[in-house]
Amino acid sequence: MIKTDILIIGAGPTGLFTVFEAGLLKLKTHLIDALPQPGGQCAEIYPKKPIYDIPGFPEIMAGQLVDNLMEQIKPFSPGFTLGERAETIEKLEDDTFLVTTNKGTKHNAPVVAIAGGLGSFEPRKPPIPNIQDFEDKGVAYIIRDPEVYRDKKVVIAGGGDSALDWTIFLAEVASEVTLVHRRNEFRGALDSVERVAELSKLGKVNLITEAEVKELKGEDHVTGVGIHHKTKGEMHLATDHFIPLFGLSPKLGPIANWGLEIEKNAIKVNNAYDYQTNIPGIYAIGDVNTYPGKLKLILSGFHEAAIMCQSAYQRIFPDKKYVMKYTTVGGVQGFDGTKKEAKKEVVKAIN
Ligand SMILES: Cc1cc2nc3c(=O)[nH]c(=O)nc-3n(C[C@H](O)[C@H](O)[C@H](O)COP(=O)(O)OP(=O)(O)OC[C@H]3O[C@@H](n4cnc5c(N)ncnc54)[C@H](O)[C@@H]3O)c2cc1C
Numbered sequence: 001m002i003k004t005d006i007l008i009i010g011a012g013p014t015g016l017f018t019v020f021e022a023g024l025l026k027l028k029t030h031l032i033d034a035l036p037q038p039g040g041q042c043a044e045i046y047p048k049k050p051i052y053d054i055p056g057f058p059e060i061m062a063g064q065l066v067d068n069l070m071e072q073i074k075p076f077s078p079g080f081t082l083g084e085r086a087e088t089i090e091k092l093e094d095d096t097f098l099v100t101t102n103k104g105t106k107h108n109a110p111v112v113a114i115a116g117g118l119g120s121f122e123p124r125k126p127p128i129p130n131i132q133d134f135e136d137k138g139v140a141y142i143i144r145d146p147e148v149y150r151d152k153k154v155v156i157a158g159g160g161d162s163a164l165d166w167t168i169f170l171a172e173v174a175s176e177v178t179l180v181h182r183r184n185e186f187r188g189a190l191d192s193v194e195r196v197a198e199l200s201k202l203g204k205v206n207l208i209t210e211a212e213v214k215e216l217k218g219e220d221h222v223t224g225v226g227i228h229h230k231t232k233g234e235m236h237l238a239t240d241h242f243i244p245l246f247g248l249s250p251k252l253g254p255i256a257n258w259g260l261e262i263e264k265n266a267i268k269v270n271n272a273y274d275y276q277t278n279i280p281g282i283y284a285i286g287d288v289n290t291y292p293g294k295l296k297l298i299l300s301g302f303h304e305a306a307i308m309c310q311s312a313y314q315r316i317f318p319d320k321k322y323v324m325k326y327t328t329v330g331g332v333q334g335f336d337g338t339k340k341e342a343k344k345e346v347v348k349a350i351n
Helices: 013-024 040-044 062-076 161-170 190-201 253-257 298-316 339-350
Strands: 006-009 029-033 079-082 086-091 097-101 106-109 111-114 120-123 153-157 176-181 206-209 211-218 222-229 233-238 241-244 248-251 266-268 282-284
Touching (some): 006 013, 006 097, 013 029, 013 062, 086 253, 097 111, 153 161, 161 176, 176 211, 190 206, 211 241, 282 298
Parallel strands (some): 006 029, 029 079, 111 282
Antiparallel strands (some): 086 097, 097 106, 120 248, 211 222
16 A cells, blocks of 8 residues: 555646645655656657746746656655556545555555546557457557567557657567558658658568558467558458557546546636645646636646645644745755744744
């Protein structure tokens, strides 16, 4: 059982910055994310796009912002459960929450901060009748550990950046890589398209276009795929792995069944005070929440995280009076939040 002070669901920019704000208050944090890497939409959808409305950064790449946030929270050593989706929540007798993921990992905390953005990203699955039977038995929709494919035969399907980038990467790892795409044209970055064409010419990638994987073969594990080619008809290819990379679509998912008030696919919160939901102890911050005037921007999530952590502190330590202190005075290690301690620090800084 993982125990923490604030359990954060979603490791997007909002969830990551919550670690910082909580850390200033000496509160421990742990993050759960369905994706294998932190960064939410910034890392998954547009890591190489510049953002222009992060205060203090006239221009910053989304991926760089995530790297900076990871650097900023390092002093607080948050825990991570990545590649797992928060599935159920239960209120325990001691007034804390038990959150269990789809892989059975259990987390316990007195405060839960849902920073789930647009929801957990679910892979778009191709319409192959028996695909579910082979999930984790040769079929994967997200590449978590490329070493799994070392010296193996791999078939990738898709025509976007993800399919192209992994084809290029696995060409050096797998014994055989085939990329199947239903059109002749690709949607990915031009240099990736050119690199795949070059690898195909060199015989390092087997490129099959105007074709679709229609069938999976094998018993306990994938052993081959059936491909329908527009002009050549049916083909069979032996493989150890099939990786369809057709993108991810966000869904609020299991959180929608947690008894929270939902409005237009977002969680209603009290924005006059602390971004708490209708269940005391559960907060919702960032893109996942809604209130009058809500702006779905990164800076809104940062602001909401700061407010929410102050309220969480009071919930965890009802007998302590918290006094906010500037980081210029307390540094990033923060202080224990008591008035006496704050006074001591301010006197020290002035002297
Ligand atoms: C193309 C594009 C460009 C954008 N440009 C800008 C811009 O210029 N400026 C700006 O301010 N904003 C921009 N945005 C919006 C910005 O990315 C979002 O406001 C921001 O990502 C919200 O952060 P978040 O942490 O709240 O949620 P997200 O970034 O969506 O992260 C939420 C995370 O929660 C995880 N999650 C959800 N449910 C679960 C669950 N049950 N279990 C486990 N994990 C879960 C998801 O996997 C995800 O990683 C842009 C968005 C897009 C798509």
